[in-house]
Amino acid sequence: MKNMVIKMSLFLMISIFLLFSCDILKQKEYKIGLSINLSGTGGLSGEYIRDGAMLAVEEINQKGGINKIPLRLIIEDDKGTKEGALEADKRLIDKGVIAIIGHSQSDTTLSSYPYVMSKNILLITAFTATKKLSYIDDLFFRTSVDTVSYGNALSNHLKNKKIDSVAFIIDFTNQSFGEEFYEETKKKISIRDKIFTIKSKDINNLDEIVYEIVKMNPKAVCFLTEVIMTGILSQKLRKLGYKGEFIATIWAQTNDLLKVGGDAVEGINIISYIDSQLDNEGYKRFIDNLMKEFPKSSPARSMRSYELVYILADVLKEVKKVNSEEMKRVLLSKKFNTISGELSFDQFGDINRPVYLITIEKGRFIRKGQLF
Known part of the structure; x- marks a missing residue:
């Protein structure tokens, strides 16, 4: 048996x-x-x-x-x-x-x-x-x-640099990303800020936005925009004499930023989970x-x-x-x-990983440290 x-x-x-x-x-x-x-x-x-x-x-x-x-x-x-x-x-x-x-x-x-x-x-x-x-x-x-992690990382960077005024440019071709990034940053830090919105398909108001930012003269401009637009806006702002800090996102972390932005993006800081080194x-x-x-x-x-x-x-x-x-x-x-x-993924299919500060120095993407 x-x-x-x-x-x-x-x-x-x-x-x-x-x-x-x-x-x-x-x-x-x-x-x-x-x-x-x-x-x-x-x-x-x-x-x-x-x-x-x-x-x-x-x-x-x-x-x-x-x-x-x-x-x-x-x-x-x-x-x-x-x-x-x-x-x-x-x-x-x-x-x-x-x-x-x-x-x-x-x-x-x-x-x-x-x-x-x-x-x-x-x-x-x-x-x-x-x-x-x-x-x-x-x-x-x-x-x-997710955008919560990005918001935590950006707020930490602003605190570290003692930046208390920021102009945010949000590209509405990816509205959820830009708005959530901004909202999550604002939850963690109190700053003087202003939002400017664009849509990459309709860029007729770029000069108006750039003049308004120069007039505002914030300590930093945060580009929640795709790579080409980030490069163009950087060029326009530097041409008008803006000398504050540029901050971009992983959305702009490609060599096209160097091609379009040229010298204007030298020193730009990028919030990204991709380690550049x-x-x-x-x-x-x-x-x-x-x-x-x-x-x-x-x-x-x-x-x-x-x-x-x-x-x-x-x-x-x-x-x-x-x-x-x-x-x-x-x-x-x-x-x-x-x-x-x-x-490894958590029970919801999400992931925990570091978010870095990447800076363009002499035409290279250099990891400067971990923000979150």
Whole structure:
């Protein structure tokens, strides 16, 4: 009788194993979606994100894929708009992706989030910072910090520098990010401030804003704007003689800031969770491969999507069945070794990581310290 029980138990275990194995073996490829802005305002940054994801997929497939099953990256242009993001995600889901990497802005992610969740698809990003998606038990994961962390970091910097007056320029092409960043900063520090709003697609009021800021003469100007606009505004303000501090965000942390801003952005301080001076072997290898494949790309953008693909690849190696809930289980249960260090998600799919002060010195992004 005892032998019969043992045999039945072994049979059951083998059957379950084969059931899961058959599900995995049915896979001819793993389809991962990338939903990113390639043609709207700030589309150049989207190209950098695409480069990083493509490089990671190429490397993984060259090594035999995931247990000999290749990854396939399906790319859709969300055009940097709420409507475009929703349509892009719909197309990806119709094409059978098991997860979507996206989007590059908080507003576009928020617009497509309800639909993607309703379809039970994993949505993972390294770019969306809105606090509106924090502390929710869902299928949304991110390796970026949220606007609460950014607000804490900026307020600490202002306190450290004894800055008591700031002009905030908020780009309404990513309204949630800018407004939340400002609100979270104001919760932690009392300063004299004024908000100026722009929309990158309609820049007719730039000179008016610049003149008003020079007249106000705050100790600092905080650009909650995309990289090109940050560079343009820096040039205009310096040309009119403004000598205060410039502060920007991770949104402007690409080499395009140097190209557009020139000497005007020398000394600009950037609030970012991307360490500009990583020196591990994995990061060096990433830089070498990126420059060979995409010599015009920007590492600070590309590395984030590159990491996301590798995280998904690690997850797929461990799932017992290919579905969102099983992928979520693995994401929540392990630590991931990435080129920026060890990462792990909390119960809500959010992440705790340092926020740095990065300063442009002699045309280089230099890490000056940790703010939060």
